[in-house]
Amino acid sequence: MTNNFIMENLSNYIGGAWVKSKEDNTIEVINPATQEILGKVPYGNGTSVDVEDAVEAASQAFKSWSQVPVMKRVQPLYKLKQLLEENAEEIARTITMESGKTLAESRGEIQRAIENVEVACGTPMLIQSEFSENIATGVDEFMIRQPLGVCACIAPFNFPGMIPFWFLPYAIACGNTFILKPSEKVPLTMVKVFQLIEQLDLPKGVISLVHGGKETVNALLDHPEVKAISFVGSTQIAKYIYSRGAANGKRVQAQGGAKNPVVILPDADIDMSVQIVTDSVFGCAGQRCLAASNIITVGDNGNIKEALYESAKSRTTGFGLDEKVEMGPVISSESKSRVEHLIEKGVHEGAKLLLDGRNATIEGYEKGNFIKPTILEGLPLDGEIIRTEIFGPVMSLIELKTVDDALNFINNGHYGNMACLFTSSGANARKFRNQANAGNVGINIGVAAPMAQFPFSGWKESFFGDLHGQGRHAVEFFTQTKVVIERWPKEWSRKF
Ligand code: NAD
Numbered sequence: 001m002t003n004n005f006i007m008e009n010l011s012n013y014i015g016g017a018w019v020k021s022k023e024d025n026t027i028e029v030i031n032p033a034t035q036e037i038l039g040k041v042p043y044g045n046g047t048s049v050d051v052e053d054a055v056e057a058a059s060q061a062f063k064s065w066s067q068v069p070v071m072k073r074v075q076p077l078y079k080l081k082q083l084l085e086e087n088a089e090e091i092a093r094t095i096t097m098e099s100g101k102t103l104a105e106s107r108g109e110i111q112r113a114i115e116n117v118e119v120a121c122g123t124p125m126l127i128q129s130e131f132s133e134n135i136a137t138g139v140d141e142f143m144i145r146q147p148l149g150v151c152a153c154i155a156p157f158n159f160p161g162m163i164p165f166w167f168l169p170y171a172i173a174c175g176n177t178f179i180l181k182p183s184e185k186v187p188l189t190m191v192k193v194f195q196l197i198e199q200l201d202l203p204k205g206v207i208s209l210v211h212g213g214k215e216t217v218n219a220l221l222d223h224p225e226v227k228a229i230s231f232v233g234s235t236q237i238a239k240y241i242y243s244r245g246a247a248n249g250k251r252v253q254a255q256g257g258a259k260n261p262v263v264i265l266p267d268a269d270i271d272m273s274v275q276i277v278t279d280s281v282f283g284c285a286g287q288r289c290l291a292a293s294n295i296i297t298v299g300d301n302g303n304i305k306e307a308l309y310e311s312a313k314s315r316t317t318g319f320g321l322d323e324k325v326e327m328g329p330v331i332s333s334e335s336k337s338r339v340e341h342l343i344e345k346g347v348h349e350g351a352k353l354l355l356d357g358r359n360a361t362i363e364g365y366e367k368g369n370f371i372k373p374t375i376l377e378g379l380p381l382d383g384e385i386i387r388t389e390i391f392g393p394v395m396s397l398i399e400l401k402t403v404d405d406a407l408n409f410i411n412n413g414h415y416g417n418m419a420c421l422f423t424s425s426g427a428n429a430r431k432f433r434n435q436a437n438a439g440n441v442g443i444n445i446g447v448a449a450p451m452a453q454f455p456f457s458g459w460k461e462s463f464f465g466d467l468h469g470q471g472r473h474a475v476e477f478f479t480q481t482k483v484v485i486e487r488w489p490k491e492w493s494r495k496f
Pocket of ligand 1: 214217232238257
């Protein structure tokens with residue numbers, strides 16, 4: 001059954017056709033639960049020639065696409081929504097095969113992608129401009145939004161089906177052309193999606209797919225015809241992308257890593273909070289940029305800790321396509337070693353290992369990159385692990401005395417992707433949402449993922465740039481404003 005997903009050497013989609021990469025070297029795409037090789041993706045210097053070809057096709061396409069009325073530009077998106085819905089199950093299974101997450105998580109991811117297509121269908125409204133009549137006698141002033149040109153997206157491994165859609169539908173609806181570079185770890189999902197894009201009534205070169213790793217990225221960052229870069233990935237690479245892209249005069253939005261705190265107050269609904277918080281920590285095996293990581297209790301008499309422990313322990317880990325599995329493997333054997341090393345380091349720093357998910361063996365999937373739910377308690381507040389993005393199924397339990405202590409702890413962290421509070425107190429909730437230095441805040445919510453009509457915010461080291469992905473921010477990012485001032489003196493009017 002799993003063989004349906006195997007793809008041989010992956011091709012790029014450039015100028016409306018599937019074309020072989022100019023790079024012969026490939027790396028393997030591996031199912032993290034089984035170690036089965038799912039495909040081979042081009043990787044190496046030759047991919048920069050692929051970028052040249054894709055940019056050339058995209059630049060040509062931009063000349064006419066940018067002149068197509070916006071109402072016509074969104075029409076292919078309606079068809080794309082329909083195709084994504086019709087093929088959602090197959091795409092979801094592909095996501096699970098290459099990323100390891102559960103099928104339910106993959107289905108949710110596709111739903112989020114579709115919602116972005118739906119919101120981008122509203123671009124005719126979102127792109128509307130401003131007009132002031134009579135700024136002086138006989139003079140009007142207005143601002144219009146025009147597309148930028150060729151835009152590119154560099155995506156991470158953890159949401160292969162969703163993250164490109166934070167940008168792609170908005171970019172093309174605004175009149176740009178678009179090149180996507182998926183993560184080389186999970187390129188198959190976008191190949192499936194591009195098999196649908198191929199069926200749209202889109203001029204050649206409006207959307208392209210180019211595989212590869214850092215050589216592809218650098219070629220996009222350096223190409224003068226690429227006007228904007230949307231990046232999502234780790235903070236280290238986000239900073240690099242932001243600075244190299246900006247140095248080359250490009251518009252850049254770069255979303256980075258995270259270390260998300262969640263505070264549970266004693267007045268919270270404990271059963272609900274525990275369920276939601278463990279889902280947040282261990283969902284997608286902790287490989288969400290909005291995964292809760294530092295779980296802070298204030299005034300816990302032991303009940304919350306006990307309930308979190310029981311909930312974590314009872315989670316079923318396994319192959320994401322198997323029914324009843326609640327958590328899959330981490331993406332690679334390197335990632336597994338890295339997470340296990342960080343757990344070890346946490347213990348070395350003085351934490352107690354309440355639950356140890358290392359050395360997990362899943363029957364039938366003995367070679368998989370599995371780590372079961374793990375809980376560290378009592379990491380030193382000035383240590384390294386409490387501030388390090390682990391990106392695996394690890395909860396750090398922290399007990400603090402007051403809400404102010406929790407806010408201090410949160411605001412001293414260098415990431416600012418998400419902060420959440422569980423409480424039944426309106427006043428504490430209000431204070432928290434006002435004072436927490438994070439771009440996405442949840443009150444009694446464990447994964448504060450903005451819907452498509454809102455920007456996917458992120459602050460501090462979790463985001464470099466001004467305008468985020470999704471919704472109105474995306475439309476602003478993918479357009480440049482032009483202000484026009486016009487004088488039409490009354491004396492010039494003719495009588496007919
Ligand atoms: P990554 O930074 O390793 O890779 C992201 C992309 O950058 C990939 O396409 C990769 O090919 C490319 N890349 C990697 N190294 C590069 C280099 N040296 N030079 C140029 N390009 C390079 O990230 P990842 O491991 O794929 O994804 C996980 C990270 O992404 C986590 O840190 C997670 O928090 C973050 N993330 C953030 C958000 C957000 O919205 N803030 C969302 C999802 C994931």
